[in-house]
Amino acid sequence: MLLDIEPNNTTSQFQTFVANRLELLHSLTSVQQWRYVPMAVNPADVASHGLSPEKVNSADMWFYGPKFLHECESQWPEQPDFMEGLEEDDPELKRVKICMTI
Numbered sequence: 258m259l260l261d262i263e264p265n266n267t268t269s270q271f272q273t274f275v276a277n278r279l280e281l282l283h284s285l286t287s288v289q290q291w292r293y294v295p296m297a298v299n300p301a302d303v304a305s306h307g308l309s310p311e312k313v314n315s316a317d318m319w320f321y322g323p324k325f326l327h328e329c330e331s332q333w334p335e336q337p338d339f340m341e342g343l344e345e346d347d348p349e350l351k352r353v354k355i356c357m358t359i
Contacts, residue, residue, distance in 0.1 A: 275349045293336045298323035
């Protein structure tokens, strides 16, 4: 089941590490400054998917960013109209446990 999340989400529903990073991003930027970067051209994804040391020197995207950043902003990828929900079992979501006694 997907859970709805707000695009400008506060940190309350995430684990501490992610919540702290979100809080920092929100304090240093405004949502209007954010831009969509597709996974296929996201340098962070290149690194997280494993880039061998031999290929780092030829990874222009890693050093210079996605090619669209060097074009007019009108050529940049469009921001999706919605933010996808998170899976209920997403490891970054904070788990809430409720205990009751009668």
